[in-house]
Amino acid sequence: MEALLDTLRGTVEQLRDLTAQGLRRGAIRAAADVDLMDALRVAGDAARLADALLVEGAGEVARRSRMPERDLRLSTRLGCHDVNELLQRLTRLAPSSTARLQRAARAVLVEHRLDGEELPATLPAMREALIDGQVGVDGLLAVAGPLEAMGDRVGREDLLTADAVLAAEARGEGPDAAPPACADLLRVQATVWAAALDQDGAEPREQRATRLRGVWFGRERDGIIPIKGALLPEVAAQFQRICDATGSPRASDSGVSFHPDALEADPVLPDPRTTAQRTHDALATALFTAASSELLPTLGGAAPTLVISVRHEDLLAGTGWAHVDGVTEPVSIAAARHAGCAGVIQRVLLAGNGRIIRIGTEERVFNKHQRRAIALRDGNCIIPGCGVPAAWCEIHHVTDHAQGGPTHTDNGVLLCWHHHRFIDTGTWKLRINHGIPEIQAPRWHDPSLRWRPVTTSPTRLRDRTVRRT
Known part of the structure; x- marks a missing residue:
């Protein structure tokens, strides 16, 4: 062991010198493309070999910490609460990374019986690939996860077959002659093998997934309510399709066109939102669309309706706060305007002491006939480049x-949830104008700041084309 430690220390010092040369002296920055690719490839080789030492070492630490007597x-004995804490202190890695080392070690650690006889690793072929530096922690766990999930429902011989084939794929020696995976x-590939070998695994996996599914809301803070959860695969896939449909800037086949004098610039504009913000807005779109569809179960005899209350004076002035039923913190006037524009308005007159003086009738903002007519005229969300369908x-x-x-x-135009919610604070x-929606683009897109008619309606676009010809 002394010889190994001496060699490792020497190797680390060499790597430290090479790193200083590559980073502090600018060798990486000045490298040609082919040399940069080779440097990254070699660094990956070194990282995988380091992973092998870390995995083996973590496994041995775990084995020596399994004593019945604490x-x-x-x-x-080293003053740590558990193995994870000890590995964190030794490697300076995060708890999640040291936990990954322990999971990887369980798949490839060689155990011994009480009589000293060696027991093979759970995945012996992957162990050899790890020792050879052909696979690192990420690749090892990618294989171990699906194969270990099969449990004892699959025989040892079948497991070893999958292990051997997947290790060959990691080396680039698989039956399809593909490069290292x-x-x-x-x-x-491991998931495919697990599905093929474990025909009975779908049902217990489904039961496990069903128990784990859920969505949780946190406490409101700074105007934001955190959310976390675990979705069933088909639910996540459906939500992803909704995100794709509402987030694509080219959702409309007909495109967006200014009329007349279309801008020479590409009408598909960059979306300033982050991926997380687009996902949030897609969820909002789906929820508000479902709530207004009249297909959901009723609450108190009415469709599930978001109730937002605001003082009439504040709504007219555009200042102050509004209140959402079920949320303790107040929301902006913009939220109240959005809800009033897209839903139902009912005016309730209160006396100074809070007594109800008059209750107005509900006014649904636009009926289905008006909506169809506006959809025919506008096509999709009228903000250029958006394309969310009507x-x-x-x-x-x-x-x-x-x-x-x-x-x-x-007085009505089609807007997606995102543009409707932020139209008053945005740049569009x-x-x-005489019954035709017009858009004034922001200065960075149209320095002339001209008002231009806009539509994505294929009927109107075709009519305009016929007129020009």
Whole structure:
């Protein structure tokens, strides 16, 4: 062991010198493309070999910390609460990384019986690939996860067959003669092997997934309510399709066109939102669309309706706060405007002491006939480059309802949830000119700041083309 430690220390010092040369002296920055690729490839080789030492070492630390008597455990003797804490202190890795080392070690650690006889590793071929530096922790776990999940439902011989084939794929020696497989490809292949060998595994896996599914809301903080959860695969896939449909800037086959004098710039504009923000807005779109579909179960005899209350004076002035039923913290006036524009408005007059003086009738902002007509005219969300289809859009009062704007097709335009929610604070301006929606693009897109009619309606686009010809 002394010789191994001396060699390792010498290797680390050489790597430290090479790293200083590559980073501090700019060798990496000045490298040609082919040399940069080779440097990364060799660094990957070194990282996988280091992984092998870390995995084996973590496994041995875990083995020496399995003593029944706590005081005899290695982790306890070194003043640590458990193996994970000891590995964190030794390697300076995060708890999640040291936990991954322990999981990897369980798949390839060689155990011994009480009489000293060696027991083979769970995945012996993957162990050899790890020792040879052909696979690292990521690749090893990508294989071990699906194969170990089969448990004892699959015989040892079948498990060893899968192990051997997947190790060959990691080396680039598989039956398809493909280059060495990366971790993601190994995960896909291991999953296929598990599905083929474990025909009875789907049902217990489904039961396990069913128990684990859930969505949890946290406590509101700074105007945001955190959410976390675990979705069943088909639910996640359906949500991803919704995200794809509402987040694609080219969702409309007909595209977006200004009329007349279309801008020479590409009308598909960059979306300033992050991926997480687009996912949030897709979820909001799906929820508000479902709530307004009249297909959900009722609450108290009515469709599930988001109730937002606001003082009439604050709504007119655009200042102050609104309140959402079921949420303790107040929300902005913009949220109240959005809800009033897309849902139902009912005016309740209260006396100074809180007594209800008058209850107005509910006013649904746009009926289905008006919505169809507006959809025919506008096509999709009218903000250029958005393309969210009409069925997913809300109808926005160009002149606000609280300001006396009529519920008329000459005062309504299609906007997706995102653009509807932030139209008042965004850079796009809207107006209706003789019954036709017009857009004023931001200065960075159209320095002239001209008002331009806009539509994605294929009928209107075709009519305009016929007129020009």
